Structure formats: structure tokens, C-alpha cells
Amino acid sequence: MLRVKDGDEDAFTELVETYQDRVISIFSNILGSQDAAEDLAQETFMRVYRARAGYEPQAKFSTWLFRIANNLASNARRTSNRRKEVQFAGTESGAHRNSPSEGNVAEKSALMPARQLDKAELVDIIQNAMETLNDRQRIAVLLNKFEEMSYADIAETLEMSPPAVKSLLSRARENLREFLENYIQM
Numbered sequence: 001m002l003r004v005k006d007g008d009e010d011a012f013t014e015l016v017e018t019y020q021d022r023v024i025s026i027f028s029n030i031l032g033s034q035d036a037a038e039d040l041a042q043e044t045f046m047r048v049y050r051a052r053a054g055y056e057p058q059a060k061f062s063t064w065l066f067r068i069a070n071n072l073a074s075n076a077r078r079t080s081n082r083r084k085e086v087q088f089a090g091t092e093s094g095a096h097r098n099s100p101s102e103g104n105v106a107e108k109s110a111l112m113p114a115r116q117l118d119k120a121e122l123v124d125i126i127q128n129a130m131e132t133l134n135d136r137q138r139i140a141v142l143l144n145k146f147e148e149m150s151y152a153d154i155a156e157t158l159e160m161s162p163p164a165v166k167s168l169l170s171r172a173r174e175n176l177r178e179f180l181e182n183y184i185q186m
Contacts, residue, residue, distance in 0.1 A: 001061045004052050012052075016045050019062070023069050026142050029130060030073045040076055044069045059156050066147070067157045070139050077135055129179040137172035144169055 003011035023044055027037035047068050055064075130138055136158060143149045143157060151162040151169075158165065 001048075001052070001055055001064075002057065004049070005055050012049060015048070015061075019065060020045070022147060023065070025146065026066070026069060026139070027073060029127075029142055030135070030138055031076060032127070032131075036076065040069070040072050044072055047072075060153060062147070062149070063153045063156050066143060066149070067159075070157055073139065074135060125180070125183055129176050132175055132179050133172050137168055137175065140165060140168050141172050141176075 001011075001015065004015060020041055023041040024034075024037045027040045028034055031037055031040070044065070048065060130141070133141065140154055140158065143154050144151075149157070151165045154160075154169075155162045155165045158168075160168070
């Protein structure tokens with residue numbers, strides 16, 4: 001980011017390539033829409049670029065980036081709660097989008113219809129469980145589990161204390177456990 005601050009366009013391209021999939025993934029999990037996630041990721045990087053001159057490395061770049069993303073996600077959720085949109089069947093173009101390498105990585109046995117259905121059901125169950133969390137809990141879980149951020153980094157991103165993050169994650173895990181216990185076979 002310091003190279004971007006100094007006007008290095010290639011460094012900005014490098015940042016986008018490094019972080020865009022992670023940012024899109026977080027937005028997608030928060031908003032439930034691939035198209036909205038891609039739009040907000042683009043807005044996130046536009047804000048990073050616009051703020052390049054004033055960037056001061058007080059924390060890790062990823063912490064600063066995810067704070068911007070978190071603020072945008074919160075604004076988007078507030079806006080979507082005020083404005084209800086009607087979705088017609090089959091209009092969500094990104095809902096069933098697969099990555100090009102997804103089929104190449106799977107084992108042949110994983111391509112059996114029963115296993116594909118099991119995987120799809122599991123994904124739906126987990127997404128439903130994540131939907132039960134409030135926005136702060138959801139972003140904290142995503143940053144902790146998928147971005148492997150420390151409590152201190154999450155605290156800085158969410159503008160909380162590390163003990164508050166620990167408590168937030170504990171409540172989130174308990175909420176997920178309560179939701180998922182109906183699906184776990186003992």
C-alpha cells in the first residue's frame with residue numbers, strides 16, 4: 001500500500017489481485033448475493049484507491065481494508081432493509097455460479113448426484129445458520145475463520161476491544177451451535 005501511496009499503479013493491481021476474492025467472499029457471505037458482493041468489492045477498492053494519499057500504516061493493510069469492507073457491508077445491509085426488492089425466479093445470475101476449477105478439483109466420486117446434493121444441502125444449512133447471526137457476529141466469524149485474523153486485528157477492524165471480540169465470537173459460536181444441533185447426528 002505504501003507503493004500505491006507513492007503512485008505505483010502496478011502495486012494497486014497487485015493489491016486488488018491479492019485481496020479481491022477474499023473481499024468478495026466475505027461480502028457474498030454477508031449479503032447472500034454474488035452480484036452485490038462483486039459491486040461492493042469494487043467500491044471497496046475504489047475507496048482504497050481514493051484514500052491512498054492519506055494512508056498511514058498504523059495497522060496491517062488487511063485490517064484497514066476489512067474495516068472499509070465492514071463499513072460498506074453495514075451500509076448495504078441498512079439500505080437493503082429499507083428498500084425491499086422483488087426477485088423473480090431464475091434472475092439471480094450469480095446464485096449458482098461455479099468457479100472454473102471447481103469441477104477439475106473434485107474427485108469423480110464427489111460428482112455423484114447424491115454427494116452433490118449432500119454438499120448443496122450442507123452449504124444451505126451453513127448459510128442459514130450464518131443468517132441467524134447479527135452483522136457483527138457474522139463478520140467476526142468470517143474474519144476469524146476464513147481470514148484467520150487474530151482477535152486484536154478483528155477488534156481493530158470492528159472498532160472494539162479484543163475481549164469484546166472474544167465475547168462476540170463466543171456468542172456467535174453458541175448461536176451457530178444452537179442452530180446446527182438439529183442437523184448433527186450423534
